[in-house]
Amino acid sequence: MTTRRKLIVTGANGFVAGSVVAQAGEEWQVHAVSRGEPLLRRDQLSWHTFDTESPEALTRLFLEVKPDALIHTAAMADIDFCQTHRESAYAVNVGLTRTLVDLCRATGAKLVFCSTDTVFDGEHAPYGEDAQPGPINFYAETKVAAEQAVACLGAQAVIARLSLVIGLPVLGAGNSFLARMIASFTDGRAVAVPEHEVRTPVDVITVGRALLELAAGRHHGIFHLAGHDRLSRFAMAQRIAARFGFAKELVLAQAVATAAGRAARPRDVALRNAKAGAELETPMRTLDEGLSLILKMSETPVL
Ligand SMILES: NC(=O)c1ccc[n+]([C@@H]2O[C@H](COP(=O)([O-])OP(=O)(O)OC[C@H]3O[C@@H](n4cnc5c(N)ncnc54)[C@H](OP(=O)(O)O)[C@@H]3O)[C@@H](O)[C@H]2O)c1
DSSP: OOOOOOEEHHHHHEEHHHHHHHHTTEEEEEEESSSOOSSOOOEEEEEEESSSHHHHHHHHHHHHOOOEEEEEEOOOHHHHHHHHHHHHIIIIIIIIIIHHHHHHHHHOOOEEEEEEEGSSSSSSSSSTTTTTTOOOSSSHHHHHHHHHHTTGGGGGGGEEOOOOEEOEEESSOOOHHHHHHHHHHHHOOOEEESOOOOEEEEHHHOOOOOOOHHHHHHOOOOEEEOOOEEEEHHHHHHHHHHTTOOOGGGEEEOOGGGGGTTTOOBBOOOBOHHHHHHOOSSOOOOOHHHHHHHHHHSSSSOO
């Protein structure tokens, strides 16, 4: 009988976690952790619904499952919401991560933590893994604090800094700006997109595969999971509109300074992806390659 490795995935209702859970192969017994009800039932998948901020419940889960690895995606990831709800953002993004670091330390499980390109200040791009974080909003501050906690695990942990993740949700709804954009275009509504924010977008299918590879392998330290193309969100949206067959006039340039109530965003947080390219079998991709993968997966679901 094959002994499968055991993987816990937090935030299982989320956009990135959906891609991880859906793509986890034969080698894994997956334990999806969520505040929500199961999105998927299949062999080799156990769904655990509870208040994921409860250290007691997480401790019970770790004792029961004895995981080999944990992919920690759960976070309060809405930058503007975090800016105005600091206590709860800190509790989830830092407090929950610290609890999981302690549980991994106690059990020997490998931790793969999802961080963000926005830990950087946006004035010194492109950023390699060694670059110094310089958060300019509260969400990014919580992610830097969480990275520091994870780094204490040394060779037992990976910090995966994700660039802007594009894609259609693989499971559930999740935080997919692409799905929202396409819904607006389909209704004939234009979408305003910041013209001065530069990113290196990466597709959600590639991110899911890379996170699974990082969980399975001997990798440790920081990895940037980012696409090959460095472009503004405006240019990105125009390319997406064209690729999905919509008029580029549906994409409006938005001057960031005029958007009321919006937390500060770094100007250019392009990530260098050479380390992922050299050390991972999962290839990083161009925007067009990523969009092709997304379209292919939406026609032939991974499930
Ligand atoms: N999407 C991107 O472009 C992007 C870019 C850089 C970094 N990241 C990072 O990647 C990770 C995944 O992002 P995502 O896009 O998948 O986000 P998402 O779709 O919003 O999913 C995050 C999940 O975290 C859990 N969560 C949210 N609020 C919570 C709370 N108050 N208490 C406990 N759990 C809570 C939820 O899972 P349940 O409902 O299942 O409990 C939620 O579905 C995050 O750590 C994010 O910071 C994402």
